[in-house]
Amino acid sequence: MSGWGSFILAAAAFFLSHTIPVRSSVKPWIVARIGAKGFGLIYSILSLVIFVWLIVAANRAPYVPLWEKAAWMPYVTISIMFVVCLMLSFSIARPNPFSFGGVRNESFEPAHLGIVRLTRHPLLVALALWSFAHLLPNGDLSHVILFAAFGIFALLGCKMINQRTRRKMSEAGKDYDALWVATRAGSLFSGCENSASVFLAVSQQLV
Structure with a gap:
């Protein structure tokens, strides 16, 4: 085939x-x-x-072209990928009971959140950004379908994991909503919460 x-x-x-x-x-x-x-x-x-x-x-x-590739498009992709790489580096091997990819989740402390202060699902948000970043310079039908589907699937995954994690915590006698509310008082980086306010506003719309 x-x-x-x-x-x-x-x-x-x-x-x-x-x-x-x-x-x-x-x-x-x-x-x-x-x-x-x-x-x-x-x-x-x-x-x-x-x-x-x-x-x-x-x-x-x-090959079914939908738009022509412009010279500036790869620069947009590279810029977004810089953010993606940062998100991945701050996400891997750290406690995160709200999403997949977390390790040592029993040691999670709402007062020391790291990137979880931005979004419950840093790996999925990074995947969505990766997908949409590669959508722009790949303007043929198959790649538009591919990257758009990846991005949408990642964002839908945030909702699915929220529901699954809430159910698992409830079965374990834990209050998902109370734990998430507690994280709102935590710190992103020591003394750097204001610099992340824009990213926080955007990510909250995603998840």
Whole structure:
């Protein structure tokens, strides 16, 4: 299969693989059989393979131009990617009980938030920014569909994870809303809260 057929099949595989295995009715069943580490390993490998397949399929799809690439567009992408890289560097390997990717979540302290002061879902917001940053200089139909879908999927993921995390905290006897309200009094960086006010206003609209 080639052309649009391969692209559609790869896109379907990508979104199904990122929704079905993590459902509350599916993931526990898989984890019970292969363990949490096994699930994480297999899920990561599967996601990477399908992601590469989707990118290759988008490149091989028939070229249908929607707008011409201007000389200034890559500079916009590079500027946004600088922000994305900062968000990733501040997000990885830090406690974040509100989203995926957090480690040592039991040590999370509302008074020492880091990037969680900006958004509950820094990795997903970074993915959305990455997607929309690459949308501009790639003005053909397959890549517009690809990057727009990535961005929308990331933002919808914020809402989905909010609901899932609230349910899990409730089952564990924890108050999700109270914990999130407590973070509003925390610090982004010591003495630097005012400089982040603009980013805070924007991110709150996203999540």
